[in-house]
Each structure stands twice: as structure tokens, then as C-alpha cells.
Amino acid sequence: MTDTATPTDADHDDMFAALCREVGFCLHAKGQTKVKAALASGLDAAVRAVFDAEGVDFASSTGDLRRAVRDCLKANLPIPQP
Numbered sequence: 001m002t003d004t005a006t007p008t009d010a011d012h013d014d015m016f017a018a019l020c021r022e023v024g025f026c027l028h029a030k031g032q033t034k035v036k037a038a039l040a041s042g043l044d045a046a047v048r049a050v051f052d053a054e055g056v057d058f059a060s061s062t063g064d065l066r067r068a069v070r071d072c073l074k075a076n077l078p079i080p081q082p
Helices: 009-023 029-039 043-054 063-076
Strands: none
Touching (some): 009 029, 009 063, 043 063
């Protein structure tokens, strides 16, 4: 029996597509893996992982950009299936 409550890699495709389309952060596969791993630590950790993967300094980025990334991730998180 498989655990369907855990999102698969394919479930995150829409989230990364939205991040690319809406914010302009088009992450490569290695960066996507880091963001998915960071999601286990929370949304803020995932936001930092996006900036790290994109090579953008989180500390010197604008609050608007950080908020845009966070809002995009939050709005497009895969919903676990029961």
C-alpha cells in the first residue's frame, strides 16, 4: 500500500511553474529538490531555499520580492491526497 498523503515530485510541478511565471524564478531540478526538502521545515525555509537556488541574496532582496515568492509558494503548494 502506498502513502498517497505525501506529495510526489510531479505534484510540485505546478508550484514551480507558477514561481517561474509569476516571480521569474525558474529553478533547475537541483534547486527544486532543495526547495522541496526545505518545505518540511516550513514555508519561510522554502522561501530562503528559492533565493539560494536562484543565486539571489535573500538579505539584500526587497520585502516585496520575498513576499511575492512566499505568496506564490503558499498559493501553489500541492494538496496532499487522503
